Amino acid sequence: xxxxxxxxxxxxxxxxxxxxxxxxxxxxxxxxxxxxxxxxxxxxxxxxxxxxxxxxxxxxxxxxxxxxxxxxxxxxxxxxxxxxxxxxxxxxxxxxxxxxxxxxxxxxxxxxxxxxxxxxxxxxxxxxxxxxxxxxxxxxxxxxxxxxxxxxxxxxxxxxxxxxxxxxxxxxxxxxxxxxxxxxxxxxxxxxxxxxxxxxxxxxxxxxxxxxxxxxxxxxxxxxxxxxxxxxxx
Amino acid sequence: xxxxxxxxxxxxxxxxxxxxxxxxxxxxxxxxxxxxxxxxxxxxxxxxxxxxxxxxxxxxxxxxxxxxxxxxxxxxxxxxxxxxxxxxxxxxxxxxxxxxxxxxxxxxxxxxx
Ligand SMILES: Nc1nc2c(ncn2[C@@H]2O[C@H](COP(=O)(O)OP(=O)(O)O)[C@@H](O)[C@H]2O)c(=O)[nH]1
Ligand SMILES: [Mg+2]
Ligand SMILES: [Zn+2]
Numbered sequence: 001x002x003x004x005x006x007x008x009x010x011x012x013x014x015x016x017x018x019x020x021x022x023x024x025x026x027x028x029x030x031x032x033x034x035x036x037x038x039x040x041x042x043x044x045x046x047x048x049x050x051x052x053x054x055x056x057x058x059x060x061x062x063x064x065x066x067x068x069x070x071x072x073x074x075x076x077x078x079x080x081x082x083x084x085x086x087x088x089x090x091x092x093x094x095x096x097x098x099x100x101x102x103x104x105x106x107x108x109x110x111x112x113x114x115x116x117x118x119x120x121x122x123x124x125x126x127x128x129x130x131x132x133x134x135x136x137x138x139x140x141x142x143x144x145x146x147x148x149x150x151x152x153x154x155x156x157x158x159x160x161x162x163x164x165x166x167x168x169x170x171x172x173x174x175x176x177x178x179x180x181x182x183x184x185x186x187x188x189x190x191x192x193x194x195x196x197x198x199x200x201x202x203x204x205x206x207x208x209x210x211x212x213x214x215x216x217x218x219x220x221x222x223x224x225x226x227x228x229x230x231x232x233x234x
Numbered sequence: 235x236x237x238x239x240x241x242x243x244x245x246x247x248x249x250x251x252x253x254x255x256x257x258x259x260x261x262x263x264x265x266x267x268x269x270x271x272x273x274x275x276x277x278x279x280x281x282x283x284x285x286x287x288x289x290x291x292x293x294x295x296x297x298x299x300x301x302x303x304x305x306x307x308x309x310x311x312x313x314x315x316x317x318x319x320x321x322x323x324x325x326x327x328x329x330x331x332x333x334x335x336x337x338x339x340x341x342x343x344x345x346x347x
Pocket of ligand 2: 046047048075120
């Protein structure tokens with residue numbers, strides 16, 4: 001039996017994931033791909049919103065989708081029905097996508113230069129917050145049926161997101177959801193978070209959301225050769 | 235929730251380090267977990283025993299050092315303690331805070347043989 005000794009590590013527990021995330025980020029930057037990581041609780045409307053987004057941006061830029069789900073592949077089928085390439089990643093017991101899974105899926109998708117990659121994370125407002133996928137932005141979707149206290153109950157997710165989409169605004173007349181209180185709660189955990197109100201059902205607010213995507217894409221393409229082309233097209 | 239995934243990451247790092255630093259057993263694992271890191275320490279302890287079973291750290295003792303949440307208050311221009319992300323500045327009540335500490339999730343050191 002050898003002598004016990006101390007080993008100093010000072011190593012980040014998620015360092016492996018972060019290395020994969022850095023590799024993904026580099027690959028997205030080289031291809032001029034804007035990657036967005038959509039996070040929410042189950043049923044907030046991510047897949048519906050993605051389908052509607054693909055319809056709104058059809059012909060304007062190439063879009064691919066990675067669908068994270070614990071079991072089924074029905075969300076990827078819904079995306080493929082729109083004509084966009086989609087790949088399903090089943091995480092099994094895993095409650096979040098990690099950067100390694102996303103890197104693999106992105107390889108299979110053969111992302112078009114200058115395109116948009118939309119990642120639908122596993123429906124869960126806790127775990128995906130800590131796992132960087134190499135995305136440019138986390139976008140948290142909160143539907144108004146979930147209650148205005150959610151940003152305070154899941155502060156890590158709202159702190160990690162750059163944009164909050166308040167979805168299902170078509171239901172506002174039927175509920176006593178306080179939009180301003182919800183936004184104030186989100187700003188308590190993240191003073192910089194941007195907020196857009198949308199309805200994936202009626203299409204309300206979709207043009208604001210696609211305008212945000214356009215701006216984020218211009219940012220992602222800064223310094224990339226494709227930026228000139230984008231400018232010419234605008 | 236994701237405490238299991240965190241324990242699996244720890245196990246992966248231990249196995250890698252064992253090969254690199256030439257050890258076979260881990261007797262003690264010392265972690266630094268920030269109070270704002272969204273890690274449930276009790277769930278982590280439970281997950282640790284389950285995930286390490288049968289591994290080089292199957293008998294390892296887990297030690298967790300928790301670090302306080304801290305933030306920079308922009309209106310006050312000073313560093314202040316916070317217990318949660320949505321806490322206001324304890325001095326001026328502002329939410330214009332930038333978290334500067336308490337998000338750590340690190341393996342500090344190991345006792346190995
Ligand atoms: N009323 C209303 N229902 C919506 C809206 N967006 C999604 N839904 C419904 O919410 C349910 C869950 O949507 P889905 O896109 O599967 O949510 P996901 O789990 O986040 O992917 C479905 O029944 C959708 O039709 C919306 O803006 N308004
Ligand atoms: Mg879905
Ligand atoms: Zn202050």
